[in-house]
Amino acid sequence: MHPFLIDLDKVSYTPEGTSVLCDVTLQASERRIGIVGRNGSGKTSLARVLAGLVAPSSGKLRINGVDVVKDRKAALRQVGILFQNPDHQIIFPTVEEEISFGLTQLKHTPKEAAERTADILARFNRSHWAKAAIHQLSQGQRQLVCLMSILAMQPRLIILDEPFAGLDIPTMMHLTRVLHAVEAHLVHITHDPAHLATYDRMIWIDQGQIVQDGAVPRVTQAFVAQMQEIGESDDFTHLPG
Numbered sequence: 001m002h003p004f005l006i007d008l009d010k011v012s013y014t015p016e017g018t019s020v021l022c023d024v025t026l027q028a029s030e031r032r033i034g035i036v037g038r039n040g041s042g043k044t045s046l047a048r049v050l051a052g053l054v055a056p057s058s059g060k061l062r063i064n065g066v067d068v069v070k071d072r073k074a075a076l077r078q079v080g081i082l083f084q085n086p087d088h089q090i091i092f093p094t095v096e097e098e099i100s101f102g103l104t105q106l107k108h109t110p111k112e113a114a115e116r117t118a119d120i121l122a123r124f125n126r127s128h129w130a131k132a133a134i135h136q137l138s139q140g141q142r143q144l145v146c147l148m149s150i151l152a153m154q155p156r157l158i159i160l161d162e163p164f165a166g167l168d169i170p171t172m173m174h175l176t177r178v179l180h181a182v183e184a185h186l187v188h189i190t191h192d193p194a195h196l197a198t199y200d201r202m203i204w205i206d207q208g209q210i211v212q213d214g215a216v217p218r219v220t221q222a223f224v225a226q227m228q229e230i231g232e233s234d235d236f237t238h239l240p241g
């Protein structure tokens, strides 16, 4: 057991010379962590760094003690990421193939993978989806398939990058309930602090740096006040990039 689930020490990410994340230091082990920030502030880049999908340009990153960039196999057991658009992560034509794939990556036998896939579908009362063609499901249903694929792999940490974007209110409410019950730790990126009301900690990112980090009510108040102030200026000059 490592002292912090998430441990970043002066992490910078500078693709093609662009400073996207700058000296981010963060130690966190809370079960529910929210990340807010403006368009282009670096949230998705931070999510990708945390998941080990891109390497920091400098600094040190560990998830539960694992170097998730270098040790990709161990990383799969530590961290899963749910992208904003399910179509960016779905590879296979049917639901059961999609869910089984991650399990075979974890070196489960085909029989074990099939059993675990059946288990997770049953847990969500979706056993009848097993042979369904993913492209025939709605966006919310595809998002649920992606989440089931991640949950089947049982990572300790799941990163959610604007998981509610494009979902209608009932689907969002359903997904909220599902996420609430998830045992894994969550890092949830969103533009709407209301989604984080019950969370343990909120981190506000701006221009690739942490500008506030703490209890949800306090960070929400400061974030909303600044967003309103910028919004009232009624132009796009503040938009980064």
Ligand SMILES: Nc1ncnc2c1ncn2[C@@H]1O[C@H](COP(=O)(O)OP(=O)(O)OP(=O)(O)O)[C@@H](O)[C@H]1O
Pocket: 015, 016, 018, 019, 020, 037, 038, 039, 040, 041, 042, 043, 044, 045, 046, 240, 241
């Ligand atoms: N590989 C890259 N090369 C160059 N610039 C990049 C790269 N990846 C991200 N950026 C830039 O870094 C900034 C942060 O992007 P990122 O997608 O992380 O922001 P975000 O906070 O998730 O934004 P949004 O809320 O709009 O999704 C943007 O200006 C983006 O253009």
